[in-house]
Amino acid sequence: MYKFYWLDQIKSSDWNIVGEKAFYLADLMDKGYPISPGFVIPANTLWQFLERINWSDPLLANFPDSSLNFNIDDYQQWQHISQSINYYIFSADLPLELVSSLESAINNLNAESLIFQPYLASPKLETFGILDVKICQAKSEKFTQVIKQAWSEIFKAKSLLYWHIHQVDIQKLQPVILVQSLQSAIASGTMQAFANSWEIQATYGLGISIELGQVIPDSFLISPKNYTIQEKKLGNKIIAYNLDTAMTKVSYINTWQEIDNTQMPIPDNLLGLQAFLLPENVQKEFALRDKYLQLLLEITKKITNEFPTSFYFKWTLFKSDNHEENQLLITDFKDMQTKSKKSENSTALTREKQKKSLEKLDSPIVTGIGVSEGKVTAQAVVIKDFNPQLKEVYKEKILVVSAVIPSYLPLLKNAAGIISEQGGITSHAAILSREIGIPAIVGATNSTKIIKTGNYLLVNGNNGEVHLVKKHKNYPKKLDIEVEKKSFHSKTLFPIGSKLFVNISQINSIKKAQNLPIDGVGLLRSELMAIELLENRHPLWWIKQGRESELIDLMVENLTQFAAAFAPKSVFYRSFDLVLFNYSYQEKNMTKKLEHSSLNYPNNQDNQYSQNIHDQNIFQELSFSYKSNYYNPILGQHGTLSYMLEPRLLDLEINILSAVYKLGYSNIHLILPYVRSLEEFQFCRSRIETKWKDKPNHFQIWIMAEVPSVLFLLPEYVKEGVQGIAIGTNDLTQLLLGVDREKEEIKSYFNTRNPAVMMAIKDLIFKAKSAGIPCSICGDAPALYPEIIDDLIRWGITSISVNLNAVEKTYKAIARAEQRLILEAARLNIK
Secondary structure, three states: OOOOEEOOOOOHHHHHHHHHHHHHHHHHHHOOOOEOOEEEEOHHHHHHHHHOOOOOOHHHOOOOOOOOOOOOOOHHHHHHHHHHHHHHHHHOOOOHHHHHHHHHHHHHHOOOEEEEEEEEEEOOOOOOOOOOOEEEEOOHHHHHHHHHHHHHHHHOHHHHHHHHHOOOOHHHOEEEEEEEEEOOOOEEEEEEEOOOOEEEEEEEEOOHHHHOOOOEOEEEEEEOOOOEEEEEEOOEOOEEEEEOOHHHHOHHHHHOEEOOOOOOOOOHHHOOEEEEEOOHHHHOOOOOOHHHHHHHHHHHHHHOOOOOOOEEEEEEEEOOOOOOOOEEEEEEEEEOOOOOHHHHHHHHHHHHHHHHHHHOOOOOOEEOEEEEOOEEEEEEEEOOOOOHHHHHHHOOOEEEEOOOOHHHHHHHOOOOEEEEOOOOOOOHHHHHHHHHOOOEEEOOOOHHHHOOOOOEEEEEOOOOEEEEEOOOOOOOOEEOOOOOOOOOOHHHOOOOOOEEEEEOOOHHHHHHHHOOOOOEEEEEEHHHHOOOOOOOOOHHHHHHOOOHHHHHHHHHHHHHHHHHHHOOOEEEEEOOOOOOOOHHHHHHHHHHHHHHHOOOOOOOOOOOOHHHHHHOOHHHHHHOOOOOOOOOHHHOOOOHHHHHHOHHHHHHHHHHHHHHHHOOOOOEEEEEOOOOOHHHHHHHHHHHHHHOOOOOOOOOEEEEEOOOHHHHHHHHHHHOOOOOEEEOHHHHHHHHHOOOOOOHHHHHHOOOOOHHHHHHHHHHHHHHHHHOOOEEEOOOHHHHOHHHHHHHHHHOOOEEEEEHHHHHHHHHHHHHHHHHHHHHHHHHHHO
């Protein structure tokens, strides 16, 4: 017989076998706490099962006796390995002796339904969001499949990548499964206990609705000193989950309305559950009644004797067949202080020093708009005459500039923070800083005059304040003591129907994005991807110098990294959107100056560009000038107009895309930037067809819908071959409202929620649906104003693309918006 480890029989010597989760539950059960019964299937059960399989795939020839050898950069290879391993797992029969042992153990649980929780006994890695729980009925034909599903979680593509990132050999993994009984619940939730405060969350039914992000639970803030409620908030609990048999067995659920599974499908790992629509009067009540709240507090009070610092547990309140009173069980437990005492004390000391230092701060010397979260203390460098050769001087410094242009990106990657006098929430400074992950403040008036190079500053990207601090203060280089980073768990959220994409442009953002629940890259800005490799030169400079093939190779090398990382998911590549100016004229008149003083401002120029060039570095003017004293370059020679004026730019893009496809990457699609007219699109499409003879049929050509003219002519664009649109809310807003989004002094007038802008977005979505093409939205609006997502989903947006830091909240907002539509339809059916 196979050996399983029952929670009521686990000994201290079993720690390495059962892992932390089961050990703590067993320890609490032994001390008399109400714990949901269950047993652990140890790791050797899985490895013995794998040993029995005849692995015929050459890549798995020696598996599981030897490590898996594959190129982590080759997505197709490790996807194949993942699929192959799981194919063998599901094709093989469980040993009869194992099935018999499982049947016996599950019969002892005397449960109607079961929950299988895979996790690692060792090494100690956080696997929430990596290894999904499984739920099924307590029937042999069900749980024998579910145990395979739980094991297969270890070898999914996302898991293989996760083990690789943490440098863990798969053979050293000790994956176990905790099997527990599952009952219909009256209410469920969590308790998070710290030394100075306790927080309870509660919702109706099973707690899965909290984990899926489909409800905002009730919350109670408790003082552990006197066990009184300091604050309580009613949540937003529209739906609840329970076992699909709950309606016939639990009387209190009779008022709940079953939601048709075709309207709200149950995720594959949660089969056996039923979603319910809660009556409005139930929604307005707290899920946890006072009587059971007090019971929960009593249990927590006792646990503090065992874990005096901090801990977390999940609880469920259910109707017991054997008791008149409802029963409260702990279903999961986590010690929040499992770090070493040295580490714990060090962290506490650091935080205490930070807190005391902040309390002594003087008034801010500069204020602006915090556009990228976090706090940092470092030395300032005021940049007036930008010199790329001094990049080591700028490293790990707070950069103080008049305006941020994309040419600064190489500096931002290694900077501690950024302060800019110009720019708004949707400015390029904000976009770049958020992707790179450094604190940033824009609209900081006179900062280049007030701040001196060498000053030590505390930059608070959360509230837009800049403080002068003393050099000797012992701040870490990067800190955020008020906003604690949380693990991203949305991979376990309820599936969404709308597509969610991410906007990225930097190679080092790829790994951050790969583990997110996204459908690909919705906006890859080519000029930001290429900023370093272009060496601050305009692409036309490379072409003129006879270095076009070199540039193509560099671009292809970068672009294929995105294609490989997200394959087979789509990557929408927006081609160069650079201000053209009169490049040939400038080049002719500046060549000598560039040769001798390419990094300095020219003192005198007698041509029409003299004032612009005097105010900006020559290379910035030639390539990435987003600023000018005379006009907003959004109205200048860029976008597809620049391709008509200088076709070599478009030819360059065609050659890049063609080369990527020849390398076997077929998931890249093109978005043409800033299209003003049908003639511009016709020119681009015709040239692509002419220059790229073997263009694959599935290759898509989209356009940015940011110039208002697209709104009126979309049907004509579709007739000419447009296969999708990406709404750029930043430019669309400023063009519709006549507001420069980079200008801090009129920032209050830049608002995508303006009725005119929202009507334009709605019309674009409707016209795209009518024309049968996908419609994406990829500006900052959905992240800045998540309340508009309800409207976007209701109108029928195909996809939403946001920055990395906005993926989680956007995912949840989409899920809630889709559920509201389903629930509205359900209510109509009820009536």
